[in-house]
Amino acid sequence: MQRERAQCSFNTRELTHFLDNGAENTAKLEKMMLQFERDPVFKIPLYDLSWKEQREMTFRRITRMVPFIASDTEEEFIKRFGLLGIFDGATYTRLGVHYGLFIQTVRSMGTSEQVQKWIVDKGGVNCHKFFGCFGMTELTHGSNVAGLQTIAEYDPDEDVFVINTPNLGATKWWIGGAAHSATHCVVYARLVVKGRDYGVKQFIVQLRDIDTFELLQGIAIGDIGKKMGRDGIDNGWIQFTDVAIPRDNMLCKYTQVDDEGNVSKPKFAEQMGYAALVKGRVSMVTDSYNTGKRFITIALRYAAMRRQFGKDNEGNEKKIIDYTHHRRRLFPLLASVFAMNSSSIEVEAFQSKVQEQVIEGNIAEAIPNLKDLFALSAGMKAFGTWETCKIIDEGRQSCGGHGYSAYNGFGQGYNDWVVQCTWEGDNNVLSLSCGRALIQNYLSMEKGEALGIYSAYLKNNENMELKSEDLNNTAVLIKAWETISRNLIKKATNSYAKFFSETKDQEASFEKVSSNRFQIAKIHTKLLTLKTFYQRIQSANESVKPVLSLLCNLYALHITSENIAEFYSFGVIRGSDFYEDLNYMIDQLNDRLRPDIVGITDAFNLSDFFLGSQIGKRDGNIYESYFSFVNGQTGKEMKPFYYDSTYKPFLHRELKKSDNDAAE
Amino acid sequence: MQRERAQCSFNTRELTHFLDNGAENTAKLEKMMLQFERDPVFKIPLYDLSWKEQREMTFRRITRMVPFIASDTEEEFIKRFGLLGIFDGATYTRLGVHYGLFIQTVRSMGTSEQVQKWIVDKGGVNCHKFFGCFGMTELTHGSNVAGLQTIAEYDPDEDVFVINTPNLGATKWWIGGAAHSATHCVVYARLVVKGRDYGVKQFIVQLRDIDTFELLQGIAIGDIGKKMGRDGIDNGWIQFTDVAIPRDNMLCKYTQVDDEGNVSKPKFAEQMGYAALVKGRVSMVTDSYNTGKRFITIALRYAAMRRQFGKDNEGNEKKIIDYTHHRRRLFPLLASVFAMNSSSIEVEAFQSKVQEQVIEGNIAEAIPNLKDLFALSAGMKAFGTWETCKIIDEGRQSCGGHGYSAYNGFGQGYNDWVVQCTWEGDNNVLSLSCGRALIQNYLSMEKGEALGIYSAYLKNNENMELKSEDLNNTAVLIKAWETISRNLIKKATNSYAKFFSETKDQEASFEKVSSNRFQIAKIHTKLLTLKTFYQRIQSANESVKPVLSLLCNLYALHITSENIAEFYSFGVIRGSDFYEDLNYMIDQLNDRLRPDIVGITDAFNLSDFFLGSQIGKRDGNIYESYFSFVNGQTGKEMKPFYYDSTYKPFLHRELKKSDNDAAE
Incomplete structure (x- = not known):
């Protein structure tokens, strides 16, 4: 592992600062992470607890979290809370229901007297005689x-x-x-x-x-x-x-x-609530990044230590990270984690901005931005949480049998994670709503209404053709994505309009274009994720720009490869050679990123405690750690506890004649 | 649910016979299913058992399975065993290790004296003083x-x-x-x-x-x-x-x-072992079907009972099965389960045939067939087990929050299932091997060597273009798939040959074409799955041919839609309208299948016991069943068991001054 780290081409610390959105945040997060790691209540591994034992443990952990309410700023507490979500989804949510749902609902739907009564006087904020x-x-x-x-x-x-x-x-x-x-x-x-x-x-x-x-x-x-x-x-x-x-x-x-x-009902109530409503969704974009980085780190560190099959230059079996297909499975997902990092920062900032515009009553700007925010947060929640499912699942499979052990984190990680695709708006329902909003956006544009900043690209008209030599140029790839997204949204809008002119039934017409709605939601969201990542790199420290640019290029090629049918269908690309060129270009980018991979996982800055995986250990000493952990968990019983009651009576039973016949 | 059943257009019993490969099999399976359902040891639900309690329960269940060894034929026992796999993956495998792995290894690698000694004399076959x-x-x-x-x-x-x-x-x-x-x-x-x-x-x-x-x-x-x-x-x-x-x-x-x-080592040892080796893989194609039908049934029955949002003709909320997108998510997967049914029957028969040819020493036929068998079983194991992952996962998501309850089966089902993608040959490793075999096949063909029956299509030369009006014609779609698969394999072989002529390094050249290998494995396997399904329908009872033909057409369009980029890349289809036509055609097929959906799930012939899901109940009375089951499981405690130790001391703690400050 030391040799892996030695070949890293950039300053991992700078990359951490980029990911954390500033060195100050990194310092804060590190202090908070230490507090978790050192606290005995958080140290106990949850792997082997029954579901009832887990209930008790989460409550004990809640009692350790609540006191920070008094000492943290709200922003700090949200960060601390996000860290908890990385390694203990249950406690995160159980406390989140009180803080994120109960209290936020009172704050956004209650009068100031009601906020004072329930949150302060009754003890809500401190969970004091109140939950x-x-x-x-x-x-x-x-x-x-x-x-x-x-x-x-x-x-x-x-x-x-x-x-x-x-x-x-x-x-x-x-x-x-x-x-x-x-x-x-x-x-x-x-x-x-x-x-x-x-x-x-x-x-x-x-x-x-x-x-x-x-x-x-x-x-x-x-x-x-x-x-x-x-x-x-x-x-x-x-x-x-x-x-x-x-x-x-x-x-x-x-x-x-x-x-x-x-x-009595006031005006604008719904719009007012809207911006606050999406806050939960927005935080799930950040969750997607946080959980994604945990599992991609485990999978990549294991890949850098695991050897199998063919020989390397020193005559050892080759590291699995050095197989083309293994890189292809994991590196694009690593790029995707970086893309989610940028989108989470972007969408959180945008949500705050729009909420402010609403509170200030700046309706002219707020209305188009609210539309954008709705489509953006719905799409990013849906496709971000799905992407993280994929990262956990592909990560597990890439670790072979060891990925299936409870002590390597993937199983519980997946089981805890996937509900994110269902709650706070089912991903499919959200995607369809996002698609509907995009069609409505396009219709508004055609009527000459203003577009929000994330939809502005719909106004362009130029179509372009992508050539193999453009594959290294992320800016050009973004233009191609804009072409595709715009054409698809236009096509969907036209189909919708055609059905609507025939039936005058809005719901039935939207229902008819369900496939289109889902498709445009996906393409629009991936485009914005790519753009956000690309733009954020421009302000990065020079020392990490090269690695970030490689990752961004890889992300662009990855999503292009996954959605290449749309590119063919509009003639933005042509011919079977392009597809092969794209594949080889991804392989080449993977080769170039290879020396930096362990360094990149280091930049995520998650300690072994947060990874919670024996085969993902930072020092790369995976087998010793795994073996000794397993032995620690499973204890020392030499016979199954049901030996006398079930096992022995069966194995030593008298055979009947018919049993012996069967043996012949 | 009665109304759902009343609208079914075909005889469900005939369809069951088709799926079971004959009425005689259906009768046998039904007797076996009853035996499981009535046995108290199999009746106990596993949901809430800790992992250690599960260990005991599986052993108790093993003691109930073993006696059937004496009374069943081998074929019957394999069927019984497969049924066990549907509802209890752990017992299935734990006994399978002894019967499928230990005993089969002794049989295939041991002399007849060794078989007599370990399997008969020492008690292996009966688990008598032996495991x-x-x-x-x-x-x-x-x-x-x-x-x-x-x-x-x-x-x-x-x-x-x-x-x-x-x-x-x-x-x-x-x-x-x-x-x-x-x-x-x-x-x-x-x-x-x-x-x-x-x-x-x-x-x-x-x-x-x-x-x-x-x-x-x-x-x-x-x-x-x-x-x-x-x-x-x-x-x-x-x-x-x-x-x-x-x-x-x-x-x-x-x-x-x-x-x-x-x-001393004999000739042909390796080839001899080969055909037996793939037996485990072949059985996993059947497992994929068995598990796939369980979870698609649950998801579809729930969809036919759950109502949400918009109004139907009677003013009730619409059934979720009546949303275009919901159909799109589930119906193609139902078609896929049918396709897996046919491939499992086909590949099992082919494996037996090739094994016989090997045993008879019919080397001339056996050699090309062995190559085909290897590629076929590797591909079908890999893409079949993955497909079933998708069915469970999509099925769960389609049931919303209720899919996340342990008592509806998806969570444990997924966790038990996914290891099938890893053991008996990791799916990615198998796919790459399959791709390698296909390239070697193509090279052999170019040298004039014989092709096995599943590769024979590689010899054709005609390319064809698919038009929107062909979308209803499965035979034409198969031709298009053959065109694509052949072109991709040819392209991959050419790329491989080019690298090899440059480097003379076989391994490095195969490594270079990893993406191609994975791609051709996928396309070749899906093509054969489609062909097998299509051909098997020809011999079906007339009364079920229409519904089977619809399902087969849907399967063809589904996999075409998922792999449409390959069609575009070779110019087999052109233009963005085709893509939209394809989507609408899928929607139309879904509409036509809609009245038959519950009937089709009935034809799978799984009782509520085998489904193991409160929301998948046959009678459609999902909420009552679910509510009363949950209450039965969770018991009657009115306070958490940690109330006195943890909860009360925390909620009633003395507040410090700083806590009160925070509240302000």
């Missing part, structure tokens, strides 16, 4: 929030809302925190006043007595049980039967109900 | 079997082989059965006689005392511990230190060592 959960999804409703069935009916006589679960399907389901930890829940329910349904609003409902932890009257809660991953989260179900709550428990920054049952 | 394991892989060697390091050195003075593990890397690793169950192991070790290394051979080594179960002298064994899946298998590691075994414990059907240390 919040987020009661949105129901057994029969997930993606379609507007279709939720839980009822909050105003009773003017008592001046209360009465919460009810009208049927089994309306049972609140998947509610993280409900089974074991929550005292309160922000319940999404239909506001009904004087028999009129005002749609879904948010209501704070106390679930348990603070002192005895007994369920309050009318509240039924159960545990959802074992899941594919993140078993440390105590997901539960909740049913309400005539649960009365004070009128003031409805979060009423926007919609308000007075004591005579008059309902 | 075998398979000691091939080592910590540092998996794919490269020829590089194994364990030593078996002949000692002529004692007339024994002495087995040694020379270093940590040579530790036998992943050995299923070693940790808890095996009494004996067939050890792959380097035969060393008089200082000369004869390569890797097989040796039977007793591991434990039969009566006391204590490890024998010189044997060290440990448990590998937790894995991503299949935790019921007791994988272990083994180290040997001067373990002496009788000379007769070397399996010596081919290579023999006499008591003076003379080593």
